[in-house]
Amino acid sequence: MDSDHDDEGPAHYSSPPCFMHDPELRAPLSDWTDVKRWRKAERERLIAARLAVSADARTAMSQRISESLDAVIGDVAGRVVSLYWPFRGEPDLRPWMASVNERGGRTALPVVIEKGRPLVFRAYTPGDRLEKGVWNIPIPAEGDPVLPDIVISPIVGIDPGQYRLGYGGGFFDRTLAAMPFKPLVIGVGYELQRIATIYPQPHDIPMDRVVTGTFKA
Template sequence: MHELDPAYQMPLSDWTDVRRWRKAERERLIGARLAVSADARAAMSQRIAEGLDTLVGDVSGRMVSLYWPFRGEPDLRGWMASINARGGRTALPVVIEKGHPLVFRAYVPGDRLEKGVWNIPIPAEGDPVLPDIVISPVVGIDPGNYRLGYGGGFYDRTLAAMPFRPLVIGVGYELQRIPTIYPQPHDIPMTTVVTEANAA
């Protein structure tokens, strides 16, 4: 089939094969993302922020969890500051322990940060909060809005453990769209996805 249709992929059913495929695909997609110039990524991040504004609307009184950009992810720190300026509240995810859900801590630009897992800055203190909206960076995203992440399962575990289902928005670049992530029973799709081409 791959000779007739270059996009054809052999179905994978074994979890070992899926994990191996995801690891290779993750490396490929991160490499492609990092190959984009910093200026181009900054312009795409701005378009993503505009798409989020259109999708989310009024943020007043709402708690929005974002993330600290890592390895070429869209940089939404400016948008984070604008949420606080418009009466919303923001939080960052914190890895407490491998194999456990994330917690979210309130964060306002200027709050003290410390190095967390992978040296990603996290709020140095604060009680856990529950966001109304979770903005989740993707390594890859498929047409079912299933997210390929870094492989730790943190977002899936966290969403499954939350007492209510927040609006979950995956953010990334168009170049991160893939035909499938071979979703497994533990994978939880994003509610929607925003790229530099805006809401999908």
């Protein structure tokens, strides 16, 4: 899911967003075109940095993130947890997904139905049949739509305000805004993805928690 609507036109704001929450930012970007250009470049840089980490190191970090999620969430029995299929070096939480089901929870994966529309969460248990979705990411071939109590969302970047830099499709904010209740939203990633700011816009929704395998957030 994505935290920024980079593929859409500029929004109209009643007041300019504040970018000065980091004292090191001497010339904050205020023009949407500049923010969009900056986000694109920063996204590419962060993904390259993530992919440069060895597979063994990513596996170890994914395990620590799983342990941290257990500490943050607690008992998963009777709760619906939406996760994701790992893409381009994202933390691989599929073993943890299996453990959620073993402990009495239910799991789901997000599905892109159409550009510009909210995601649908489809029930998924490891072993269920998958098919290729957007970007060839596997999605459940069947499965009832569900409303998750907890949404685990991978980050490309994260700033001190818990604002998440995603892939630019705007699905994340659109989906949360359409839900009838607010789930617990947890961003997951690596420490190297922490940045000074994403230049948050009024449509950006911050994470409730961020887990990077440490307990810093």
